[in-house]
Amino acid sequence: MAAVKRDEAARRALARIEFPLRGRSDELAVVDDVIARLRNGIGSFLLVEGPPGIGKSRFLSEAAAKALSADVRPLLGKAFEDQQAAPFALLFATFLGAEPPIGDVEAMRRLSAGPDNHYWLVSEMHSAIASAAAQTPLLVLVDDLHWADAGTLMAFRALMSDLASSPIAWVMTSRSGEKALVVQDATEAMVTGWGSDAWRIRLDALDADAAADIVRDVLSADLDDNLLRLTSMAHGNPFLLLELTQGLEEEGRVRVNRGRASTEGERVPRRLTDTMVQRLDRLSPATRQLVHVAAVLPDHFSASLLGRMVKRHPSSLIDFVGEAVRADLLSEAGDRLRFKHDLVRHAARDAVPAAVRRALERESVDVLLSVGATAEEVAPQLARSADIGDDKAVAILLTAVESLSRTDPSRAADMGCHAMRLMRSDDHARNSVVAQSIWLLNRAQRYGEARRLFDDSLAAELPDEWEALIRLSMSKLSDRVAGQRAEENVQSLALTGVTPETRAQHLGWLAYNVMMDGQTDHARSAAIDAHNASSTDASVKVLACLAMANVECANGFGSQSLATLGDVRSRIRAGDVGTAVTHLANFHHANVALTLGRLEDATEAINRGVDAARRGEDTVIAQNFVHLTAMCAVIQGKLDEARSAVESLPDGVRFMNNGVSGLIHVFVLSELAARTEDRNLARIAGLAADYLMDRGPARRRAACGAQAFMAWQQGDAVRAADAFERGGELLGTPLLALDLDHTVLAARVAAGANGGRLHELVASAIRNLETDSDIPLFAAVSMHARALLDDDAASLGAAVDAYAGCERPLLLAAAVEDLGVALAKNGDAQRAAAHLSDAFDAFSHAQSTADARRVARALADLGVHRRIVRVRESTGWESLTRMEWRVVELVAEGATNREVAEYLSLSPHTVNTHLRNIFAKLRIRSREKLRRSFRATAGGDDAETAQPR
Incomplete structure (x- = not known):
């Protein structure tokens, strides 16, 4: 409460309120609801939209007054047009600008200046805000969100997610109509992320009575008919109403007699009609x-x-x-x-006049720079005012590009394009700026603009070096499939006038692109060429090593793959390889570790990758790590958690993508659909497979594997075999953890096909997996697949033993099932029933109902009847997953989201997603209610039986 009374920003907001807020009773009722819920510990989000002058700022002042009267602390921040390129300007204004400030001002500014400190800045801000909210509920009021900088938008989204269970409500205003794409996406994500705890209201023109009330308040009198007619000319816009009233007073046309105001004539005051x-x-x-x-x-x-x-x-x-x-x-x-x-x-x-305005803005830039303004702060004015050939302006804009590219690739791309337009056509640096702008547009997922700039640039006759630089930008991470990106490298390497440095960079990306395309043999030779190329760019050899590590893994050399990735980490520590390549290295380290069965190492790498993605630097890599998280959950038999992960994506289960995210997505979706017998999910998985089918060898392999898995689970072995054969090799680059499951499945299908093409594909995969005896999981899978082909029950038993230490419960259950089927076939019904019962229990525990039903049928043939006795409820304590129970237990002990995340090796975002699901399933709204409910449940006699088995 003391903080509320002392907050100077809130006091000033109250001081600005001279008259009642008219015509907004319905909208203010929403604010009352927000504050009432906030006092009960429930956070929420309110977006207020409307055209300029409609009263959005005044609405926030009224919300601040209501908060103060309810012992809630309001925090007010306002975005400004000229601060859009200044990272975290609005964030600092909102929290550090409070009195007393929330957060250490100097520490925050130091963190904001560092290139890789943005995650830690948000983390520190999170701690400060959580601490303040623990003392007094907070109402965060943000005006003119449409002018917000991207750093703040990223921070707001992360803070809302991490602090969703804290007593904090967010009320933000924004102009209706078109906004910058980054603002539009962020706004929609905020509304969607809060779900049922979000409101969206629009302030429209006031009705005639409310408009007249505003004029009555200003004049302290009732209005005659002439004045009432004049108020209608402001069309219900509060700002114009005030302008009209002040204009009438300026012209001396208002007369007040016995409490009634009148005016002569119906002419609109000059103030309102003047240009x-x-x-x-x-x-x-x-x-x-x-x-x-x-x-x-x-x-x-x-x-x-x-x-x-x-x-x-x-x-x-x-x-x-x-x-x-x-x-x-x-x-x-x-x-x-x-x-x-x-x-x-x-x-x-x-x-x-436009020409004079440009000159004034250009002059103001020089003045601002002379008093210490940064390149980011003056970049918007420079973009509007500089002329072609202004080298100083270009240099400043490129400095802003370098800084903004870390947190806001979209605005950095805009600045880069402005710099490009200011450069003379014969400027030798221009095409490098074009290339950088294309790269930034792709990073911002503005793929159409990147393609247009790329096509326009290549339409002119260019020297070989310039053409190669521009093609290089499109060969990196774009919306094109990997094979098309590789083609840009091939065309550039065919040019004769390319410098050794640019040639080396193309070799590095060629190796990486053909590896990601699934051209395993080509990737090896390309990686060797890139590794041997002479280059001062450390990223070239890193890309070569990433390609080679994936080739080695696909060929069964797991230990060598890990050693190569160790070399990658050393190279990254030794030299600057850029944020994007570092992200790729983190991703492939996590994926290879997961594929080799090193779950602890993989989980740690995934968490590092998630943390890096949360710094707001790359949404594409964030999607990659979400999918790795989902795949990790699938292979551990945690199907509910895998589904939660994919549902957390912007498009949820309907996500489609050309990149590695799309490849993993179709794997995960088909597993979830087939194992849980979800027909709708199966339909979506089929569409995702069709989308990838003609997008290169790696995508075709994944799509066919997904189709084969769903066909097998539906009992159609012929269709499964056909799908596997159309997919080609079973193990290729990039090798994924679920490729091993598909290898076992292909062996199951091939074992009943009596030879043929599929038998050869499985045999080839087995030879690869037998290459490195130091990888237990590879050994277990090869043993399992070979035993199926040879119909060897003894070898199946050895495979079961080999899986025991591999932390792959679904593969272990499959091997136990296969052993049980083999024993039954050999007449050993007693041992067969015991193994099949174990497999049934394992599949049931993972809620893999399709597998459990199949095993139950095999048991029934032996006279043993088992049924799935528990289907998870959709609400209540019985509906919670194992991970959700762990979150509940820790929260009930008083742990914060961040503490829960650290203990469970999850990201705070994932913990928050679990909490949202828990609140929805239990139909509660606060952590305190969760603690009380948990204590009541834990105190009951059936507390243990309520937890998932």
Whole structure:
């Protein structure tokens, strides 16, 4: 409560409230609900949209007043147009600008300046906000979200996710209509992420009664018919209503007699109908110049900065600034000045002839830089004002590109494109900027713009080196399939006038791209060529090593693959390979570890990758690690957790992608669909497989494997065999953990086919897996597959023993089932029933109902009847998964989300997703309610039986 009383920002918000807020009773009722829920410990999200001047800022001030009266601490932040390129500007204004501040101001600013500290900045901010919310519920009020910088948008989304169970509510305003793509995506994600705890309201024009009430409040009188007719000319816009009323008073047309206000005539006041030019013409020449100049400055500016722009000492501005304030053009904001409203500022800016405006903005950039402004802070003005050939402007924009590329590739791409347009056509550096812009557009997932810029650039005759640089940008991570990206490398390597350095980079990406395309043999030779290339770019050899490690893994050399990845980590530590390549290295280390059965190492690598992705640097790599998490859950028999992971994606189970995410997605989806007998999921998995079928060898292998698995589970071995044969080799690059499961399945199918093409494919895969005896999982899978082909029960028993230490419960259950079937076939019914019962229990425990039913049928043939006795409920304690129970237990002990994440080796985002699911299943809204419910459940006699078996 003390913090609420002391908060200076909230006090100022209250001071601005002169009149009641009219015509918004329904909308304010939502705020009342938000605050009431907040007092009960339940957070929520409210998005308020509307056109300029409709009263969004005033609405937030009213929300702040309501919060203060309810002993809730309001925090107010406002975004500004000229701060969009300044990372975390809005975040700092909202929390560090509070009084007292939330967070260590100096520590936060130091973290924001570091290239790789953004995750830690959000983590530190999370701790500070959580601590403040533990003392007093917080209502975070953010105005003009449409101007927010990308760093803040990323931070807000992470903080909302991590703090969802804390007593914090978020109310944000945004202009309706089109917004920057990054803002639109972030806004939609916030609304979607809060689910039923989100509201979205639009402030529309006020009705006639509310509009008249505003004028009554200002004039402290009732209105005659003429005034009522005049109010209708503002069309219910509060800002225009105030302009109309003040205009009438300026012209002396308002008369108040016995509490009733009247006016002569029905002419609209000049203030409302004047263009900004006419309004400025009524000012003195010096004040008019001052307002013109102020319109091109940042939203908030000091008198000192204004004085430097108009070449006057601040003390000589007193009269002129006073005149602009009295004319309701400028207003004071603490020790700075600003325009009274954005509409006024934009109108004043537009009133300046375009050529003069550009010159003024360019001059303001130099002044701002001279007083310590950063490249990011002046980049928007430079982009609007600089001329072709302005080398200084280009240099500043490229500095901003370098900084923004770490947190906001989309805005960095915009700045890069602006820099490109300012460069002379004969500037030798121009095409490197084009290439960088294409790369940034792809990273921002603005694939269409990247392709157009790429095509336009290659339409002209270019020197070989420039063409190769531009093709290189499109050969990296774009929406094209890996084979198409590799073709850009091949075409560039055929050019004769390419420098050794650019050639080496193409060799590195060629090796990586053909590996990701599934061209395993080509990838080996390409990796050797890239490794032997002379280059000062450390990423070339890293890419070569990543390609080689995957080839080695697919060929069965698991230990060598791990050693090669160790070399990759050493190279990354020794040199700058760039964020994107580092992400790729982290991903492949996690994937290979998972494929080799090193689950502890894989889990640690996945968590590192998730943490890196949460720094806001790469949404594509974040999707990759979500899918790795899902695949890890599948192979451990945690099907509920795998489904939760894929459902957390932007498109959920309907996700489709050309990259490795799409490849893993079809694997996971087909497993979930077939094992849980979910027909709708099977249909979606089929569509995902069809999408990948003609997109290169690796995608075709995954698609065919998915189709084969679903066909087998449906009892159609012929269709399964056909799918495997169409997919070609069973083990290829990039090798995934579920490729091993498909190898066993292919052996099951081939064993009943009496030879043929599939038998040869399985035999080839077995030879690969037998290459390295130091990988227990490879040995177990090869033993299992060979035993199936040879119909050898003794070898199946050895395979069961080999799986025992591999942490692959579904593969172990499959081997136990196969052993039971073999024993039954050989007449050993007693031992067969025992093994089949073990397999039934394992599949039932994993909720793999299709497998459990198949084993139950085999048991029935032996006279043993088993049935699936427990289907998970959709609500209540019985509906919780094992992982959800672990989260409940830790939260009930008082652990925070971050502490739960560290203990369970999960990301805070995943923990928050589990908590949301828990709250929904138990129909509760707060951590405290969860603790009380858990204690009540744990205290009952059936507490143990409530937990998942």
